[in-house]
Amino acid sequence: MINLYCGGSKLCVNTLHVLRYLRNDPTLGIYLSKEPNYTITAYCDSNWNACPDSRKSVSGYIVLIGNCPVSWKSKKQTTVSLSSAEAECRAVRKVVGELVWIERLLHELGEGPSQPISVFCDSQAAIHIAKNSVFHERTKHIEVDCHFVRDKLQEGLVTLHHIPTVE
Incomplete structure (x- = not known):
């Protein structure tokens, strides 16, 4: 007990x-490796309109320290996304929120990340929207998610990278 x-x-x-x-x-x-690799890496993805009944998307992410998974989640999004890029932006926002928490925890333990955390996403549109400081009429409904991610990009906590879906 x-x-x-x-x-x-x-x-x-x-x-x-x-x-x-x-x-x-x-x-x-x-599994936790005994190798002293404390590089944090995150992968996120979204399955647009995954639920046939509600048409809500399913988002998921995994966070690795070295080669060891330390945080992961897959969950149906709370609202219906109007596009796959919107669903992917919400997935990126969720993983960045988790990374903020992990970074604070590691900082309190005296082991904060020494470099920006790489976040890999298979949507080039979501990456472009998050990095672009000019909002267009088509992205107003996801503006809060994008501002949060953009703030963390500008602070140097994360960097966004494209990764092909098959990888």
């Missing part, structure tokens, strides 16, 4: 999720 006191922080919630994951099957585990 493991007793944890955490005061309701996000770290505690994630710790409890990991412990529940491991408790369900003792043969499961999370």
Whole structure:
């Protein structure tokens, strides 16, 4: 039995999720390499109109430290996206939000990232929208997501890169 006191922080919630994951099957585990590679990398993707009933998209991401997965999520988006680029922008925003949290956690532990975190996305349109400071009429509905990502780009926390879908 493991007793944890955490005061309701996000770290505690994630710790409890990991412990529940491991408790369900003792043969499961999370691989952590002993190599001193602390490079953080993130991949995100979205499946536009994935749900046949609601036409909502499904977004997902994975965050790696070195070659070890430390955070991942796949979830149906809360609103219907009008385009695949909009769905991808929301996926990028979700992973960047997670990276902000991970960066703060590592900074508190004394191991903050020494370089910008590479975020890989298969949508060139989403990358262009996030990097472009001029909004067009067609992107007003995702303006808040784009501003958040653009702020993190300008702060130097993340860099956005295109990766082909097959990779």
